Amino acid sequence: MECKKDRNLTNCNCSxxxxxxxxxCCDCLIYHLASRQLPACCFPDxxxxxxxxxxxxxxxxxxx
Structure with missing residues (x-):
């Protein structure tokens, strides 16, 4: 599967x-779930x- 990083960045609110x-997104999700967290995109800004x-x-x- 090809990563759509450029497209994902338009919606990524990680500050x-x-x-x-x-x-x-796939690496971000793996990282945060391993730390018992959710990624930035799950939260209001x-x-x-x-x-x-x-x-x-x-x-x-x-x-x-």
Whole structure:
């Protein structure tokens, strides 16, 4: 499967400056799930900027 990094970057809201996985969704997802987190794209922009990618932050952001 071909990576669509350029297309993915148009929708990627990751604000972490040193992110090596920006636009590479499969690697990003693997990285965050291994850390028991969710990637930036699962969060509204204001919550994403806190860098708290926990499941708890996700539930709070979406009021689940």
């Amino acid at each position: 972490y400056p040193g992110c090596d996985n920006k636009g590479i 204001d919550v994403e900027r806190t860098y708290d990618r926990s499941f708890k932050a996700f539930a709070k952001a979406w009021k689940l």
